[in-house]
Each structure stands twice: as C-alpha cells, then as structure tokens.
Amino acid sequence: MSKQDINCGFLITTPENNHWIDIAELIASSIPNALVSKLGPRFGALYYENISKHPQSCSYIVFDKTGRLAGIILGTLDYNATSSLDFALKIKLFLAANLRLFSPTVFRWLLTGLRFRSTRKYHMKDFPKAQLRTIVVHEDFRGNGLADKLINELESFFKKNNLESPYVILTEKSNRGANNLYEKLGATLIKTYHYHDKTMNAWHKSLS
Secondary structure, three states: OOOEEOOOOOEEEOOOHHHHHHHHHHHHHHOOOOHHHHOOHHHHHHHHHHHHOOOOEEEEEEEOOOOOEEEEEEEEOOHHHHHOOOHHHHHHHHHHHHHHHHOHHHHHHHHHHHHOHHHHHHHHOOOOOOEEEEEEEOHHHOOOOHHHHHHHHHHHHHHHOOOOOOEEEEEEOOOHHHHHHHHHOOOEEEEEEEEOOEEEEEEEEOOO
16 A cells, blocks of 8 residues: 655555554544544444445545554545444444443433434534544644645545535534634634534535
8 A cells, every 4th residue: 555755754544454443542532522432442443444434435544654643534525425334333333332332421422412403403404415524633743734734635535526515524612622723724613503412513614
C-alpha cells in the first residue's frame, strides 16, 4: 500500500485490518463521552471499520516517523447508507460490547433518545448526505497541522466523487476546541439541536 509524505516526517495512508483496535482506542481517548467509546475498543473497531469499508466512505490515518498512530479521519458521501448494519455485524457488535450494553450510560442514551426523537428527526432531515464522521489527532501531535492535512484528504475524496454540495460536521456544543477548529476552517454553524443526552452543533462546510 502506498504512503504519501506530508510534513515533519509524518506519513498518511489508509487503515489496514490490524489498525482498527488502535484507531478505536485513539478515538475513545480523545472523545471519551461518545457512546461508541464507552462500548469498548472491540466494539469501536468493528463499528468504524464497517463504515470505512463502505464504497461511499473513506478513511485515512497518520503515523509519525516511529510508526506511532498520530491521527484518523473518517468521512462518507452518504451517512444513512454507511450507518446501516447487517444482522451478522449486529451480533458481532453485541458480543463486543458485552456487559457494557447494560450500563447506566447506555440506558440514559436510550431514554433521552426517545425523549428527543421527533425533534432530532426534524433537525436532521435537511442535513447533507456527505459527512465528516470522525477526526482525531493524538494530543502529543497537535499543532503540526495534521487536522488540516486530514481534512484536505477527505475533501479530495469528495471532489473525486463529484460532490458539489457542502458536507456536514457534527460537534458537541460544549467541545470548544472542535467548534473553534471548524470555524477557523471556514465551516458555517447551521443549527444547534438535541441528540440523545447531548446538545449538538451542526456545521456545513463547502469544498475548498
């Protein structure tokens, strides 16, 4: 698999099968409040790999010169299509989550999801299909422009697939770092809404 030099000795490439546990652990350490993070690295690895392998998705990871995982981005041209799970994968995810499925966190997520179900559907119905699903840069490697590089790779994928409309980015309203990043990159805050037990910001970003 070919790799592309970026800057400061970092390398960017697409993930292989043996990378997904490390990827899930990196995402969980950076976004610990996400439900996928709380369901464990095996669950996260299966979940993110399933999205990544869909024909309408792309994923890129960054390593430093010693081979240490420095960052990940995952995006899709069609959020709904890449979110569907077949029966076999549902069973694998259930087994991977194990007893974590019965934690107070999961029950709270389900209950608040039912509470805001109609509101969430109303707000999400006009979202673009294309979405930046996840981007994470390890805290040890921030400040090297890796987030910009990863977003450039994602947008190159979108351009190659003839995306003309903006894509959507979702962040927690309380995540100031992420919100400041996307505002800096030229994204436009469209709305704020409730999603399960969180208050979310929806951003639209045109291709640069």
